[in-house]
Amino acid sequence: MIDETHDPGLESWVDSANRPGCDFPIQNLPLGVFRTPDNGQPRIGTAIGDFVLDASEWIRGETLNGYMALAQQERREIRRQLSKALAKGSERRELIPQASCEMLLPAAIGDYTDFYASIHHATNVGSMFRPDNPLLPNYKHLPVAYHGRSSTIVVSGTPVQRPSGQLGAGVFGASKELDYELELGIFLGPGNRLGEPVAIEAASEQIAGVCLLNDWSARDIQRWEYQPLGPFLAKNFATSVSPWLITWEALAPFRVPPVEHDTPVLPYLQSQSETALDITLEVWLRAAGMPRATRISSSHVRDLYWTVPQMIAHHSSNGCALRPGDLLGSGTVSGPEKSNRGCLLELTWKGAEPLELAPGIVRRFLENGDEVVFSGYCERDGFRRIGFGSCSGMIFPGPQ
Ligand code: CA
Numbered sequence: 364m365i366d367e368t369h370d371p372g373l374e375s376w377v378d379s380a381n382r383p384g385c386d387f388p389i390q391n392l393p394l395g396v397f398r399t400p401d402n403g404q405p406r407i408g409t410a411i412g413d414f415v416l417d418a419s420e421w422i423r424g425e426t427l428n429g430y431m432a433l434a435q436q437e438r439r440e441i442r443r444q445l446s447k448a449l450a451k452g453s454e455r456r457e458l459i460p461q462a463s464c465e466m467l468l469p470a471a472i473g474d475y476t477d478f479y480a481s482i483h484h485a486t487n488v489g490s491m492f493r494p495d496n497p498l499l500p501n502y503k504h505l506p507v508a509y510h511g512r513s514s515t516i517v518v519s520g521t522p523v524q525r526p527s528g529q530l531g532a533g534v535f536g537a538s539k540e541l542d543y544e545l546e547l548g549i550f551l552g553p554g555n556r557l558g559e560p561v562a563i564e565a566a567s568e569q570i571a572g573v574c575l576l577n578d579w580s581a582r583d584i585q586r587w588e589y590q591p592l593g594p595f596l597a598k599n600f601a602t603s604v605s606p607w608l609i610t611w612e613a614l615a616p617f618r619v620p621p622v623e624h625d626t627p628v629l630p631y632l633q634s635q636s637e638t639a640l641d642i643t644l645e646v647w648l649r650a651a652g653m654p655r656a657t658r659i660s661s662s663h664v665r666d667l668y669w670t671v672p673q674m675i676a677h678h679s680s681n682g683c684a685l686r687p688g689d690l691l692g693s694g695t696v697s698g699p700e701k702s703n704r705g706c707l708l709e710l711t712w713k714g715a716e717p718l719e720l721a722p723g724i725v726r727r728f729l730e731n732g733d734e735v736v737f738s739g740y741c742e743r744d745g746f747r748r749i750g751f752g753s754c755s756g757m758i759f760p761g762p763q
Pocket of ligand 1: 477478544546578692694695
């Protein structure tokens, strides 16, 4: 629902929030968990311009799980109050510079499920391995996913160790084909009881908000281990998420009709409401030794074949219980053009088309010291642009 909190004319008494292009204007109000050098207690805050406002007055706790468990109406009310407190004309409050905050994971994540919702990614990857038959027969009938591992989800900025694993029969060693996957992360809201599926028209009430997600992947380990049960150690060594939860309410102006399906889906996956999200995602790579990062791709969440409500309706269709703080990954967000490819496997076509970042600096896969940074934003005529902050990770070598 679009309301007064989305009014593009609304300004904050925090000057940096009114700067054009700022990720965190008063129309955004993302939530995160932070602590400071002089107060080690984790607490909930909202990002505004270059600052954080302690939001403990409205949301208590050391994680956002309690907030995520609230009904949509209650979450909307909290947004209204935060907006009022930060609007021009309201009494100034104490702010903490973002630069002095240590951001923590937004939630205690119980379960993590990774989807495969981009038909462009599925087609690209499928055609590398099965040129005649890139899409498997189930693709247009259900949103394919696997269960990931929550114990290795880390917040942006955490260094990522290059994994070792089996690379073939009788071969164990450090992965030589380390990759990132550009994904949208989705934190779930109140959840459902075991045995009670979520109807698709009620599924959006289960979305607490979204973030940037990097599903780090070791392609050589993956290629050897994945049949017949799917990804395992190639993907569960690290998953990075951005610290700020962009709430479902903040995304209200950026919901768009989903892409057309040429194959009809079963009724439990059919929705009458606009449920796709218009979010632009970008990948920046700072190769070891380079002074700054270069943008290497950008893609659009609206190009996903499956919407988030379809993922939720499908996930719970067998009665599987979803809980507040559970995390979904969209799967690599790729698009129709080469510049839209959301991982190096696609961008360099399995290493056959290396990426030249600067004269003499070429990448097929990630090397030690490389830093991958994701960013994201929503913009639409008549509304204020909102940004996601960033999700970064630098690769360091594992034990030899
Ligand atoms: Ca993935």
